[in-house]
Amino acid sequence: MSRRIFSVAAALLMFAGGGAVAQVPYQRIVQAGNAPQDWLTYSGNYNSQRYSALSQINRNNVSQLRPAWMYQLKRPGVFETTPVVADGVMYITEPPSTVAALDVKTGRPLWRWTPQIPDNVIVIGSPPVNRGVAILDDMVFAGSIAGHLTALDAKSGVVRWDVTVDDNRKGYYLTLAPLALDGKVVVGVSGAEAGIRGFIAAYDAKTGNQVWRTYTIPGPGEPGRESWGKDSANIGGSSSWLTGSYDPALNTLYWMTGNPGPDYDGDVRPGDNLYSCSVLALDPNTGRIKWHFQFTPHDVHDWDSNQIPVLFDDTINGKPRKLLAVANRNAFYYVIDRETGEFVTGQAYAKQTWAAGLDAKGRPILKAGNEPTIDGKEVWPNLQGSANWYSPSYSPQTKLFYQFTREMSSIYYKGQAQYTAGLAYTAGGGTAVDGDTAYAAIRALDGTSGKLRWEFKLFEPGMDGVMSTAGGLVFGGTEEGNFFALDAMNGKPLWDMQLGGPIHANPMSFGVDGKQYVAIPAGWTLYVFALP
Amino acid sequence: MRRLFSVNVAAAAVLSLVTGTAAAQTFTPPGDGKRLFDGLCQDCHGANGVGDEAPALNHALAADDAALRKIIRDGIPERGMPRVRRMTEPEVEVLAAYVRSLGAGRPETVAGNGDKGHALYQRLDCASCHVVDGAGGTFGPELSKIGQRRSPAWLRQALTDPGRLKSKGVQGILQNGFSEYLPVSVVEKNGSEVRGFRVNEDSFTIQLRDAQGKLYSFRKSDVTNVDKQPGRSMMPSYKDRLSAGDTDDLVAYLYSLGRAK
Numbered sequence: 028m029s030r031r032i033f034s035v036a037a038a039l040l041m042f043a044g045g046g047a048v049a050q051v052p053y054q055r056i057v058q059a060g061n062a063p064q065d066w067l068t069y070s071g072n073y074n075s076q077r078y079s080a081l082s083q084i085n086r087n088n089v090s091q092l093r094p095a096w097m098y099q100l101k102r103p104g105v106f107e108t109t110p111v112v113a114d115g116v117m118y119i120t121e122p123p124s125t126v127a128a129l130d131v132k133t134g135r136p137l138w139r140w141t142p143q144i145p146d147n148v149i150v151i152g153s154p155p156v157n158r159g160v161a162i163l164d165d166m167v168f169a170g171s172i173a174g175h176l177t178a179l180d181a182k183s184g185v186v187r188w189d190v191t192v193d194d195n196r197k198g199y200y201l202t203l204a205p206l207a208l209d210g211k212v213v214v215g216v217s218g219a220e221a222g223i224r225g226f227i228a229a230y231d232a233k234t235g236n237q238v239w240r241t242y243t244i245p246g247p248g249e250p251g252r253e254s255w256g257k258d259s260a261n262i263g264g265s266s267s268w269l270t271g272s273y274d275p276a277l278n279t280l281y282w283m284t285g286n287p288g289p290d291y292d293g294d295v296r297p298g299d300n301l302y303s304c305s306v307l308a309l310d311p312n313t314g315r316i317k318w319h320f321q322f323t324p325h326d327v328h329d330w331d332s333n334q335i336p337v338l339f340d341d342t343i344n345g346k347p348r349k350l351l352a353v354a355n356r357n358a359f360y361y362v363i364d365r366e367t368g369e370f371v372t373g374q375a376y377a378k379q380t381w382a383a384g385l386d387a388k389g390r391p392i393l394k395a396g397n398e399p400t401i402d403g404k405e406v407w408p409n410l411q412g413s414a415n416w417y418s419p420s421y422s423p424q425t426k427l428f429y430q431f432t433r434e435m436s437s438i439y440y441k442g443q444a445q446y447t448a449g450l451a452y453t454a455g456g457g458t459a460v461d462g463d464t465a466y467a468a469i470r471a472l473d474g475t476s477g478k479l480r481w482e483f484k485l486f487e488p489g490m491d492g493v494m495s496t497a498g499g500l501v502f503g504g505t506e507e508g509n510f511f512a513l514d515a516m517n518g519k520p521l522w523d524m525q526l527g528g529p530i531h532a533n534p535m536s537f538g539v540d541g542k543q544y545v546a547i548p549a550g551w552t553l554y555v556f557a558l559p
Numbered sequence: 560m561r562r563l564f565s566v567n568v569a570a571a572a573v574l575s576l577v578t579g580t581a582a583a584q585t586f587t588p589p590g591d592g593k594r595l596f597d598g599l600c601q602d603c604h605g606a607n608g609v610g611d612e613a614p615a616l617n618h619a620l621a622a623d624d625a626a627l628r629k630i631i632r633d634g635i636p637e638r639g640m641p642r643v644r645r646m647t648e649p650e651v652e653v654l655a656a657y658v659r660s661l662g663a664g665r666p667e668t669v670a671g672n673g674d675k676g677h678a679l680y681q682r683l684d685c686a687s688c689h690v691v692d693g694a695g696g697t698f699g700p701e702l703s704k705i706g707q708r709r710s711p712a713w714l715r716q717a718l719t720d721p722g723r724l725k726s727k728g729v730q731g732i733l734q735n736g737f738s739e740y741l742p743v744s745v746v747e748k749n750g751s752e753v754r755g756f757r758v759n760e761d762s763f764t765i766q767l768r769d770a771q772g773k774l775y776s777f778r779k780s781d782v783t784n785v786d787k788q789p790g791r792s793m794m795p796s797y798k799d800r801l802s803a804g805d806t807d808d809l810v811a812y813l814y815s816l817g818r819a820k
Contacts, residue, residue, distance in 0.1 A: 220645075401595070440643065440644045442644055442645070442646060442650060443647055445647060455644050455645075456644020456645055457644065458641055458644075459641070461735055462738060463737055463738050463789060465736075484762075485762040486760060486762040487735065505761060505762045506735075507761035509761050509762050509763050520763075520780065523763050525761065525763075
């Protein structure tokens, strides 16, 4: 298996090294699944399965996994990057908004680029992080906490163009890895805790000109605007701060949206608050919304739906279906028909106390009395959710959906908020009910039904993504710094190592010179592992 | 939001009559300081700020008003105090005013005699497990400044029912709300049992220290059982070994530690 994979890889490498004009043309990203030595998008390829077809490291030999090289940050910060690897070069981002290119064989830096970030940069709602780059043709693309999108020459790190996505003084900033499509780069924005109006935007990859911008809150007169009472829509948040997925065959882009604002006081924004806490299916040429599905109407617990929408196909009741699955921050797992937006199935995959279930259309059936109060109200899941930005994985081998699941509550408080541009607009908050009462688990859910197949319990709820591989493995990390591999079939632990710092990142895998590697940031260090 | 705060308008009106200030100009009525405190702070700092899991607030802790507002606004993450939620400036102002009013009070008065308590501390050999001013054993927590951190009620419970204390990680290496000094029993595959308190733990390993001070490190997959025992304490209860008066004296001594005489 692995030999066959690497012969394809070698051919591609030779092709790429043979003076081809564009390093990573669009068609190569479309075919990324066939060239697993590369890792060409944030989640590996457009379907966001975070599945590596490499199998050299497998359940029989993973116990011998060893560090191959490490790379350390030059300044401390929360290190959430997923590396992109193409043609022997690894592109990473460092907090808050630096881009670096590393030699994949040694970890030695080839170039580093740091944008100018004003001292008074406004980052409200998350740590000042960056989750990675996009690559297309000869350029890599990165967002910054100053609200910019920048195109860099992939060989030198020289700036080709730089645009302001939106005004940081109003609270807009970027933490996500952009998604490169055919001739376009797509980004979303952070800032719902500062009263922004969220949007998704596409830029011409060659020039940086904006091709389209689609607001995640409808404008006056547009359908859905009526779901924002009391004239609250223009500062309603609904940010778009995590990378979406793309189906080239359907030519549809899938992008998730965050919480409405202010987060914890829904009284000032009566209604469903479309399109917050939703997935949008977009025409990538125009930005037109083909359909939407809202997971948490009128959210008051900061349960952004900024999770990874995972695309896969399967047969349900004898019918082949094109599906989109999400393990949502609100503790429910959803399967949606990605052609039509129709709800297929859904059920809780973690403890939750706010809904009696989902109705036939996937809308939550609310239990009364779970809104935040001035004195505090305990609700499961936690403010950071059962899931968050960190990635799940879907293995086409096992047809299981793997999710780092946080089992934890919060006490939710309602406060007051007055909107002032560039200041927090949250109207409350929450405290974690943590310690020995909380825990986490890697859960393996049947992809099409969401039923639990196995779980592997972990000590502490963290922010740790998973990756499955053709070697029959699931890699994951812990808040305490363990990096580990489980048997993808049954969750049995096969290997682990303490890396000395919390893991707040997603594993990825790549190959070079016939050898498979697995990479994970932990603490302030990027670790790369291989067999001896 | 308007509905929530309307219940306090009456209280604010009364207060503005008494003080003669124009409370209506503030977004948050001043009477909400206590309400905010009861919702956000008392779980850790105790009712009226007498101290519990977190330090007592009935003596001045922050250097000045600006420092107090900063602590309320941002928390002290490195010492385990979270920012419970973001607050508007008017909310911070009324909460700071309420906390200042607590600090203007006096430390709690205790019934016992601290000198007698000190003698008891020596007679009971508490120093075999606890350090005060550099001297003593290190199996239990240091007590040099325990009077700053804990209320008399908390100290009394530590003597009479130590298993039920809320002692969550703000000082230990584990932090993040984990129980400190959690008793753990580990049964090894050869059947032998190790009992001690948890020093650290991750998803795959656990570190214990036993009563003799010996450190153990186990991979969880290498042992038969790891039994964590919340609700129990490594410290014996003195409930049946101390008279009520003796307990008062010992509480008085402990409460004096780290406090200005």
